[in-house]
Amino acid sequence: MRYLILSILILCAVFGNRAADAADGVELQQIKREIQRIKDEERRERERSERLIEELEKKVDQLESQNRQLQQSSAKLETQTTEQFHQLQEQMSTTPSPGQFARSFADYLGTHQFTLAGAVAGDFIYDRQTATNTFALDFEPILLYRVTDWLLFEGTIEANLPAGGAAEFSLPVATAQIFLNDYLEIQAGIFDQPFGDWYEEQSPFWVNRFVTAPLPYGVEALVPPTDLGVQLRGGAQWGDLGQDVDYTAWFSNGPSFASEGPVPVAGQAINGVNTIKINTNGLGYGARVRFYPFPLDSELGRLEVGASTLNGKWQNGNWYNSWGIDFNYLRGALQARGEYLEMYRQMPNSNADNRQGWFVQIGYFLNQVPLSGAPEVVQNFIHRLEPLVRYSGLNQRAIVSDEIETVPETGFSGSPSIWVPHPREVALGLDYWMAPSIVWQNEVDLELPEAGGSIATFAGNPVPTITARGATPNDVAFLSQLAIGF
């Protein structure tokens, strides 16, 4: 650019010589000054460019220096990360597997490992006929001592605080369980009577859907609740998964009856726990078989049908025989169960003491009821409810008035209408499940006894007075129980 300007100025100077020689001197001076100015500007620009170049070179040097530092830091960090990664890998390789941890923990706990299970219950009890409003408590811990995978000791201690009384303690279960193989187990000691499903499986507070027991397993039971002896038992799959059969065979101390009176009479209550051969006359022996016909995959539900028998001499030469059939059906939220049982007791001086009992119950868990439109809090409440209904009854020739006990206790309302030859009961229940083994149970019992039978009264006399039992008033009881299985 500047050369172009210089060329133009020179040309102008050459051609200008002809036109104005006089002005040449002044113009030449101007041109020279202009050239000088341009040269100065050119020099300043060059100097500025050189300064900028120097600054840029400095910045480049700084960036290169920073880059070198970053590369060094990165390399150091990578080294540290690699070292830490290797350390973690080494730690992981030395950490025990879940199985190793379990074994180590078991070693830490020692070989004598006790497990505490069981249940506790607190009851509120109301009975209209006796005008009772009271409370009762019961605590039943089960202590399990597993010696090996084939030997288990089990003990149940029951602490019962009835209404208005001091605590009562008992030892309903104390057994050794020896698992000989997959199909045979020996159990010896004091055990729940393996007759029907009630005593062994349904009697724990939180397992029984109701607060009370059905009439054949209540205060006028037809078979002894516990017994002392030896059992052989086991189960096997006979078809597809879920198609099982199981058995229990046992001999035991045998049955005995309450001895409030000096002579035996029909209707006497059966004793609960027997001491060894004190109240009985020879061994009792029993058998129970259960059958499960439906495979698990059939979607027909789980059905159990069973049969039981218990026999023995309750007195010299006098037999006690009992048998029963039962069922249990589970399908989704629906559960139903029922039993029918009979007892024959040979009497020394009178007609046989025959008794029959039954119950059937059905419940439906509302956890599967669709409530999409309801608020969440309502859904949560409804889905924890389980309404239930049960009908149970008992037939016997007589009862003994000296044995009638109406003091309420856990699972018993104390209603006098139960103490009749032909009690009938409709129980309506509503359970609220707070957790799988924590339940608040509410039950209304409608006692609807039928007329008939007789009452034997000793009242201190050697011979009882037998009177006909007429119509018995109906009764209503309400029980509310908080039961916790632990």
Next chain:
Amino acid sequence: MRRMLMALALATLTLAAIGHPCRSEESTTAEQRRLFREGARLWPVYCAQCHNARPGSEFAPYQWNAIMMHMRTQANLPAKDARAVLEYLKASR
């Protein structure tokens, strides 16, 4: 009565002789997986037949060992099913 006891003893010995011995607790991982899957199917049905099925988190594995022996007795569970439910309860904690 003596005959009955003798017959009972004979039956016990026979069953003990023909039955398989109790298996060791040690089992392969593949076997544990198989037991877990089977236990997961059995647990909600077999337990709920009497009571609500309780989750494995409620007890430690060593406690489940004792409790499942107790339950095998109570319900006369087939031994293989009891093992499957036990594996499921211990592994699902």
